[in-house]
Amino acid sequence: MTQSFRLENVGLINRDKKLSFKFNGKIYYGYEGDTLASALIANGIHLIGRSFKYHRPRGFFGAGVDEPYAIVQLYRNGETEPNTKATEQELFEGLEATSINCWPSVNFDVGAINNFLKIFLPAGFYYKTFMWPKSFWYKVYEPLIRKAAGLGVASTKHDKERYEHKYEYCDLLIAGSGPSGLASAYAAAKNGARVILAEDKARFGGTLITSEVNIGNQSGKEWAEGIIAELKEMPNVTIKNRSQVFGYYDHNMLVMSERISDHLPKTKKFHPKQRLWYIRAKEVLISTGSIERPIVFGNNDTPGVMLSSAAKEYLKVYGVLVGRNPLIFTNNDSGYETAIEFKKNGVDSIILDTRKDPQSEIVNEAKNLGIDIKFSYVVVAAQGYKKVKSADIAKISDDKEQLGAIKNIKCDCICVSGFWTPTIHLASQSGNKIKFNEDIDAFVPGRSKQNEKTLGAANGIYTLEETLENSFETGHELSKKITNNDNKISLPKVIEKKSTTHDKFWCVPLPRGKNYKRFLDFQNDVAVSDVEIALKEGYRSIEHVKRYTTLGMATDQGKTSNLNGLQLVSSIENKIVPEVGHTTFRPPYTPVTIGAIVGREVGKHSRPTRKSPIHSWHEKNNAVFVDAGVWLRPRYYKRGNETLFEGSKREARNVRKNVGVCDVTTLGKIDIKGPDAAELLNRVYTNAWLKLPVGKARYGVMLREDGIVMDDGTTTRISENHYHMTTTTAQAANVLSHLEYYLQLVWSELNVNVVSTTEQWAGAAIAGPRSRDLLKELFPKCDVSNEGLPFMGYMEGDLFGVKARIFRISFSGELAYEINVESDNANFMWKKIIEVGEKFKIQPYGTEALSTLRIEMGHVAGSELDGRTIPYDNSLEGLVSNKKDFIGKRSLNREAFISSDRQKVVGVVPLDKKTSIPEGSHLVKDSKAPLPNTKLGYISASCWSVEYDNPFSLAILKDGKNMIGKKLFAMSPLKNKIIPVEIVSSHYVDPKGERVRS
């Protein structure tokens, strides 16, 4: 296929590099420097997709970020991306794209029947039709709508591309490299400020690339290229193309997405696809320019109707004609630029100007070139279905109410200019109070909230000279504040032909007897009649009208539709636009890929994985790991084909019978030092700490101020003013913050320091009746007899030349010890324990066996200390001192906490001694009671008791202390189980605690 709409020798594309690409399965050619849109237009393709609601044919409307129509499904290097704007996607060799939103094909679309049945789809259609019956929504309506409408298809595959995040600081961030961006960046950079200049497109220069202006005896384009070349050489300037500043957040932080590889067939090795920049700027200059707005007329969504500036850009940048027989429809001078550009390339156009008698240099130039201009004329309706074939035009009265006789003229495109709308999104996001400017019929930034200034067209200033003057000045002033340098740039001579006034006309009235659809929002198919319905039905707030009609809610976020929507509401309501108000601008300005937002935090990188120093030994010994917070801990060590149930039972039995060893390095450890250390512990824990002797450990429970248990653990007095605190794995960080809070803010008089030593110490618990025999051989020089190292005792020892701490503490309820060594010696310790322990039949055990052991002993842990229970609930009331005050004590006599039937931890055994009770099951009196069945308690933890070889669970049960011996039902609607159970003591094994003291 030939590029029959491509001009020779025009444009900025690289004609030496021809590229092939596929659209809807067909091969076409374009050039390097094309967008997918310009390449398709060069090939005469104007039918790109179908509209969202009515499935009307869709072509191209713009040439950039504002494009509402031309969104495609893109295929690149085995990946697919939905809703890519063809006007933004740069062409690369082998690019593939397909239409979205048409089934079975773009040329024959079943959904287009909606277009002829549009009575069914007025404003609020979805709300009205699909609300009832509810069950129909998921099964019938939604799949139907999704198939017929819907946008592109998101890939369900893993995204293999890499995305990066970058944090950056600068003096000035300048968003947009048009005249105002370049001028302000140049002035600031010359003054020594650190500048970041961001351009959304591949080419720098904004409108300077396409405007017929003259700056200092150079064309706008040449002047821009000179400035850019100079900026690129300056060490204090970072200049980025393909980079969209899309969000303005608090304290002058802006986020920019840089498309590094999207324009290449394949991401280069070691390169990311996209990079997200978090930029903290001292000052922000918004030079985002403006977007041309459409004029509303009949069938204004027909392919071939497009913005006049887009037609000019396709011509001047890409050397592509959007038509050979163009009709220009304008209310200001901008349309003339496009007409003149056509003329220069030998294409005659007709200009319809809504104005009666405009006076400006450019109008005269057009007249002198012999361009056919019709003043006080409008397009009433476009004709043609898949492409404009002709236009119905008419003269319009001075009051713009009456249409004259309608004539049909041939044309193959209609280039529309309804004047310009400043791109104020970033300013508005920053908290700027935007205001309506009557002169340009659009909102402009008002009072700044943050350090932000808006320049040039984005601020409603449409003359180049004023823009450059302001921008040089602003760049200079702001940078001077920061760098104290004072290098002023003098304004070059500027020549511009067009005037910047416009005719306040935005919507062509319907001719009598005609009912053309006149669209406001091209992507979401919102027509004038839809807004009229919404207002008739009583919607008033513009935010409500927006949601009811979906005006401005598509992926283009109403960049071309918002203002005309406001104009319509204001004219129906007889209000001025500022009274109608505006909808809120929120980030992102343009769609951002999820990949860019997520960055490198994918899979295992989404949070750090913490591993014990003994991890590789566990791996080698067939450990099956489990996530414990951010830690990986062995769950059990698999032998042969053992299941978790079998393996953990074996390990737990071996602890009860011989001896086991468990890696407890993950426990939180906090070193506490200072003369007031004991006093701190006494205030933090519920029990007494002032009299704990050196060389002794004590179990403690700490509360929050509301009386709820926060954490538990043992703390050991290492020396006079030195304590070693342990916390649960999960609460380690919170407990440290908690201690710091009280030491820094509440009791600053206490002379104590706390620091985390979790990573400094590695720990191994050895538990079981033969653990002392093992310990004796590990520490032959230490007296580890029951007298020498009694329960809750502590001593230091020498483990074959390595310094070790030995604690006699137990979580398993067996005779047990915990050995700590410096983390560097962890593997040495572990291997020695395994080696020496062999003759005592030692086996390593994982967290599953650990749970089993603690559950059947009735030791509470995280599943009982779940942020909802007090000491009494956990049978820890014996540890609550009534002699001293401590954190949370005053809360413990709250009415609910002391009620006689207060919940308490109990043991639960199934009557059949066979059926395991699912954790989370509810305990109820009557399993057949009508719903809602009163819940008496819940199963907090379940295990298979290795002592009795039957299931055993812990539960938190109302009036637990009086329920022992009662029969209840454990119900799990999730697992569909009803299990008759008996309530027993939570201390199922060794209720007197003799083993730990043996």
Place this chain on the structure above:
Amino acid sequence: MLHIKCPHCGMRSQNEFSYGGDASVKRPELNKEISDQDWDNFVYYRKSLRGKHWELWQHLSGCRQWIKVERDTATHEIFKTHKASEDIS
């Protein structure tokens, strides 16, 4: 993302800090009689002001110091930051 000036470390991004609530709340002294109402006010009742507000933040991924920050809860403007030991005014 807020930009908070830690009195010990200087300007840092919000993601280095954790929020700690109203800085004007004073914990009742230990071992002192206190009415239910006063205790409840300390534990539960917070004003949730719109506007200027002294609040606590901890520089968790930095110096680990608790600091006091005067911030406008509506505009996020930060006026002053204090060390834990400094009184708020």
